[in-house]
Amino acid sequence: MISTTKDTIYQTKIFDQIKDDSCGAIVSxxxxxxxxxxxxxxxxxxxxxxxxxxxxxLRNIEKEVFKNWxxxxxIAVHRTGYxxxxxxxxxxxxxxxxxxEAFEACSYGIENIKKRCPIWKKEKTQFGNEWIEGVKISE
Amino acid sequence: MISTTKDTIYQTKIFDQIKDDSCGAIVSxxxxxxxxxxxxxxxxxxxxxxxxxxxxxLRNIEKEVFKNWxxxxxIAVHRTGYxxxxxxxxxxxxxxxxxxEAFEACSYGIENIKKRCPIWKKEKTQFGNEWIEGVKISE
Amino acid sequence: MNLTEYTTLKIRLFxxxxxxxxxxxxxxxxxxxxxxxxxxxxxxxxxYPSLGLNEIxxxxxxxxxxxxxxxxxxxxxxxxxxxxxxxx
Amino acid sequence: MNLTEYTTLKIRLFxxxxxxxxxxxxxxxxxxxxxxxxxxxxxxxxxYPSLGLNEIxxxxxxxxxxxxxxxxxxxxxxxxxxxxxxxx
Numbered sequence: 001m002i003s004t005t006k007d008t009i010y011q012t013k014i015f016d017q018i019k020d021d022s023c024g025a026i027v028s029x030x031x032x033x034x035x036x037x038x039x040x041x042x043x044x045x046x047x048x049x050x051x052x053x054x055x056x057x058l059r060n061i062e063k064e065v066f067k068n069w070x071x072x073x074x075i076a077v078h079r080t081g082y083x084x085x086x087x088x089x090x091x092x093x094x095x096x097x098x099x100x101e102a103f104e105a106c107s108y109g110i111e112n113i114k115k116r117c118p119i120w121k122k123e124k125t126q127f128g129n130e131w132i133e134g135v136k137i138s139e
Numbered sequence: 140m141i142s143t144t145k146d147t148i149y150q151t152k153i154f155d156q157i158k159d160d161s162c163g164a165i166v167s168x169x170x171x172x173x174x175x176x177x178x179x180x181x182x183x184x185x186x187x188x189x190x191x192x193x194x195x196x197l198r199n200i201e202k203e204v205f206k207n208w209x210x211x212x213x214i215a216v217h218r219t220g221y222x223x224x225x226x227x228x229x230x231x232x233x234x235x236x237x238x239x240e241a242f243e244a245c246s247y248g249i250e251n252i253k254k255r256c257p258i259w260k261k262e263k264t265q266f267g268n269e270w271i272e273g274v275k276i277s278e
Numbered sequence: 279m280n281l282t283e284y285t286t287l288k289i290r291l292f293x294x295x296x297x298x299x300x301x302x303x304x305x306x307x308x309x310x311x312x313x314x315x316x317x318x319x320x321x322x323x324x325x326y327p328s329l330g331l332n333e334i335x336x337x338x339x340x341x342x343x344x345x346x347x348x349x350x351x352x353x354x355x356x357x358x359x360x361x362x363x364x365x366x
Numbered sequence: 367m368n369l370t371e372y373t374t375l376k377i378r379l380f381x382x383x384x385x386x387x388x389x390x391x392x393x394x395x396x397x398x399x400x401x402x403x404x405x406x407x408x409x410x411x412x413x414y415p416s417l418g419l420n421e422i423x424x425x426x427x428x429x430x431x432x433x434x435x436x437x438x439x440x441x442x443x444x445x446x447x448x449x450x451x452x453x454x
Contacts, residue, residue: 011154021174021225027245029238030165031366032158047365050292050358053342054365078365086160090366099168099249106166107242110366118339118358119365120293131294134362136335139344170454186453189380189446192430193453217453229454249454257427257446258453259381270382273450275423278432 002058002076004051004119009079009088018093023072027102028093029110035085043124044084050118054078061112069105071096076109078119141197141215143190143258148218148227157232162211166241167232168249174224182263183223189257193217200251208244210235215248217258285311287318287351290358295329295336315340316347318357336361373399375406375439378446383417383424403428404435406445424449 001017011030018026033045058076065074073095083089092109096102115138122131140156150169157165172184197215204213212234222228231248235241254277261270289304296302306325313321315338323331338345339358351357377392384390394413401409403426411419426433427446439445 012151015150015169019171019225021171024171024173026167026169026171028165028167028169029242030154030167031238032160032163032165034163034236035160048293048296049365050290050339050342050360053339053358056342086158097173099170099246103168103242103246110238114366117365118292118360118363120361121364122293131297132364134364137337137344137360137363187381187384188453189378189427189430189448192427192446195430253454256453257380257448257451259449260452261381270385271452273452276425276432276448276451 002055002062002074004049004054004078004080006079006081009077009091011088011091014075014077014091014093018073018075018095020072020095023095023097025097025099025102026093026095027099027106028091029106030088031090031110033083033085033087033089037123037125039125039127041126042085043126044082045089045124046082046122046129047078047080047089048120048122049078049080051080054117054119057116057118058113061109061116064112065094065105065109068108069096069101070098071101071105074105074109076113078113078117080119082124141194141201141213143188143193143217143219145218145220148216148230150227150230153214153216153230153232157212157214157234159211159234162234162236164236164238164241165232165234166238166245167230168245169227170229170249172222172224172226172228176262176264178264178266180265181224182265183221184228184263185221185261185268186217186219186228187259187261188217188219190219193256193258196255196257197252200248200255203251204233204244204248207247208235208240209237210240210244213244213248215252217252217256219258221263283310284308285353287313287353287355287357289322290356292358293361294334295359295361298329299326312350312352314348314350315345318351319347331359334361371398372396373441375401375441375443375445377410378444380446381449382422383447383449386417387414400438400440402435403433403437403439406439407435410447419447422449
């Protein structure tokens with residue numbers, strides 16, 4: 001399951017979906033909005049995405065993951081809209097029979113989301129709102 | 140937080156404890172009882188632990204993890220007693236500012252639990268109960 | 279150059295660029311049925327200096343795929359300017 | 367050897383060994399105040415052949431730490447036999 005979503009992401013729901021009685025290992029990465037940046041307090045982050053392109057890239061990442069590792073399930077969901085401190089901005093979860101594969105696939109998933117997905121964030125701080133300086137998108 | 144426990148391990152509760160508003164990354168490994176082994180159907184697993192020694196080793200692993208990686212929180216909990224298919228047998232969760240450290244520390248945690256903790260399992264299968272052949276404990 | 283060959287391109291804007299223009303899109307006219315991304319970039323720099331395209335490291339996506347400067351785009355393509363990303 | 371120097375050692379059993387003996391512990395007597403783990407292993411092999419210690423790859427833990435054969439143990443030590451582990 002891969003998508004962007006405007007709704008709150010709940011760890012429990014993701015876990016219920018990624019669980020599989022035939023598999024012994026789940027590895028998950030959860031990204032959350034932090035309460036600070038290098039300058040001070042952060043209240044939340046607005047996430048903007050080029051949704052259709054993000055979903056296309058998530059589908060590609062999903063294909064790559066299933067091609068490269070022997071895993072059972074893969075979930076990658078990225079929040080859009082306003083996300084408060086402590087809320088989940090992104091989650092990648094992998095189920096497999098063996099833990100090594102789950103770790104590698106999960107790490108690959110989040111690295112590639114960060115590098116390849118057209119998503120932008122604007123922090124809401126005590127000093128106002130500011131777009132975060134990003135990195136050039138990778139193909 | 141490190142421990143063995145006779146009680147059901149809930150992913151949500153672990154997640155609530157590992158969350159930290161100052162940190163943007165959580166990586167977790169969850170081990171679950173699988174519904175099969177190489178011979179056929181599995182109903183559940185009895186886990187037996189040398190509890191006091193396990194907790195000593197978990198404390199050591201925790202120290203090593205905090206020494207080697209810049210992380211904020213570390214949780215390692217191993218179930219004992221009878222664990223049904225689909226239930227959590229072990230969970231390792233790490234919170235840190237940066238994802239690379241969380242992945243490495245989480246992986247180190249589960250690897251070392253498997254290698255160093257005196258825990259034994261007996262599978263309950265359609266053919267009866269059988270102790271699982273293990274590996275020599277590592278120091 | 280034939281006036282009947284004027285074509286409009288719609289270019290999607292995101293993030294800081296969308297905010298600068300206060301618009302989700304730019305609609306531009308070109309004198310031909312297609313234009314290379316290299317030419318498009320130059321054209322946008324001249325036409326919309328307030329976008330500041332020469333100051334940030336942008337990339338074009340055509341039909342949701344990152345494309346290099348030598349690709350030609352036409353009216354039916356979904357064109358987007360991708361400023362530096364910061365998801366996660 | 368002085369008879370007054372008989373000492374008892376309590377040895378914790380786990381997993382398949384606990385089940386084989388249907389007991390959480392073995393209580394054994396030694397002729398001295400201490401004994402090396404190497405000697406203890408030999409002694410247990412002779413005394414409790416049904417444990418099958420020569421068939422499985424066991425290790426001793428003394429006071430919750432894995433110790434090698436040359437360590438001496440005494441009555442106050444917490445001694446355990448650790449059969450191959452399978453946690454996780």
